[in-house]
Amino acid sequence: MSVTRRAVFEELAALTDAERAETTTVGALAAALDADDRVVEAHVDGLVGCDLARRDPDGCVRVTVTGEQLLALGIDGPVVVDPRSSRTG
Amino acid sequence: MSQDTPDQSPASDDAVQYDPTASRYDVLECRECENVVLALGRDDPPMTCHGEPMRRVTDVEMTVRPPDVRQVLLDAFGLPKAGLDICLCVIGEGPLSANEVAERLGYDRSTVTRYLNTLVDLGLLQRAQLNREAGGVVNVYHSVDLEWMRRETLVGFYVWAGEAAALIEEANLTKQDYLADDTDRSLPEVFWESFADE
Numbered sequence: 001m002s003v004t005r006r007a008v009f010e011e012l013a014a015l016t017d018a019e020r021a022e023t024t025t026v027g028a029l030a031a032a033l034d035a036d037d038r039v040v041e042a043h044v045d046g047l048v049g050c051d052l053a054r055r056d057p058d059g060c061v062r063v064t065v066t067g068e069q070l071l072a073l074g075i076d077g078p079v080v081v082d083p084r085s086s087r088t089g
Numbered sequence: 090m091s092q093d094t095p096d097q098s099p100a101s102d103d104a105v106q107y108d109p110t111a112s113r114y115d116v117l118e119c120r121e122c123e124n125v126v127l128a129l130g131r132d133d134p135p136m137t138c139h140g141e142p143m144r145r146v147t148d149v150e151m152t153v154r155p156p157d158v159r160q161v162l163l164d165a166f167g168l169p170k171a172g173l174d175i176c177l178c179v180i181g182e183g184p185l186s187a188n189e190v191a192e193r194l195g196y197d198r199s200t201v202t203r204y205l206n207t208l209v210d211l212g213l214l215q216r217a218q219l220n221r222e223a224g225g226v227v228n229v230y231h232s233v234d235l236e237w238m239r240r241e242t243l244v245g246f247y248v249w250a251g252e253a254a255a256l257i258e259e260a261n262l263t264k265q266d267y268l269a270d271d272t273d274r275s276l277p278e279v280f281w282e283s284f285a286d287e
Contacts, residue, residue, distance in 0.1 A: 005184060018222070049186040051227050066227050069219040070184070075231045078183025080175075080190055082202060082228040083221070 003035035006078065008043040009063075012053055013071050016062035023060035050081035104152040109145040117143035127250070129243070165249040166211055166242075171196055172204040176213055179205075180232050205230045212241050259283070 011033050015024045030040040044061055047053035052067035063071075070079065107116055115128040119138035126136060126143065136143045162168045168176075171194070178190050187205070191198040208214040208230070215233055218226045232238070263283045267276050 004182065006182070009184060046186070046189065047184065049188060050184050051221060052184060054222070065222045066219045070217075070229060073217060073229075075217075075229075077232055078179060078181060078185070079229050079231040080179050080183065080185050080187060080201075080205060082187040082205065082230070 003033050003039060003043070005043040005046055007033060008035075008040055009047055009052060009067065010071070012044070012047070012061065013063040013067060018063050018065045018068050021062065023056060023062040025060055029061070049083070051083040052081065103155055105155045106152045107146065107149045109147050116146040116149070118146050119143055127247075161246070165246050168204075168207065168211065171200055172207055175201055175204045176208050176232075179208075179214060179230055180235075211245075213238055256284075 008029065011029055012024070015029065015032065016022050026041050026044055027037060029044070030037045033040065044053055044055070047067070048055055048061075052064055052070060053061055054064050055061050066081075070081075109115065113129070116125065117128055117136055118125045120141055120143075121139040124138045124143070125146070128136065159170050159173070162170075162173055174194050175190060175196075178185065178194065185193075187201050188198055190196075191201045194201070205214065205228075206216075209216045213233065214230050217229045217231070219229055221227050233241075260280070263280055264276065267279050272279070
């Protein structure tokens, strides 16, 4: 079943927590979305590249503070994230 | 014999002429004065001048070159094709990183960042700054409301077209002034000097 990166992002944010460092696995994420593991894995990689998700050394994943802030903005639509932005903005 | 290339000539096969019965816009003129206006997206001529409905222009003989959307965006907004490609990427799927946009479109990452900021300056994208877990900030670019974008680009283009129309009118007045003056100088010299700062 095809799944969008946005759907993976929202499900990841629902299953995990940045502040409490609560994580999940790609497998659990894929099961929750009824999607193929490899597709979800690829979307998670993309989210990590956007600084919206973080992958721990053990392979578990979670949303980042940045990701939670982005969802809190309630932006209705896609975005481009520039994670190499200047530290001073 | 002209040395112009065929595709530079307004008389080429693909030249366009205003057709009041088929065009997607109307060119209207006042019956009393020299007021000429462009109307887009209206079925009936709604505008009045000197208390009377303006009438459609029906006797245009001049043909013009068909506009190329890439050239229009570049001239009116300073937005080259790369900028439009990036804008369309933001309207499409996501979230995407600037690196992914660069890879998909085949542009340098610095080009992507530059045009993302240009699009923000033009009002076609919005930018938000989010905190980064490792410190610092992350810029997030997202599209504005599409209806708003449509209005902004149309009004922006009309501003540009108005500026262009003013230049053409100024050129016509320069020619009139030249004919009225008793001068030994040539018209091309006087004409281009009047636009020296353009």
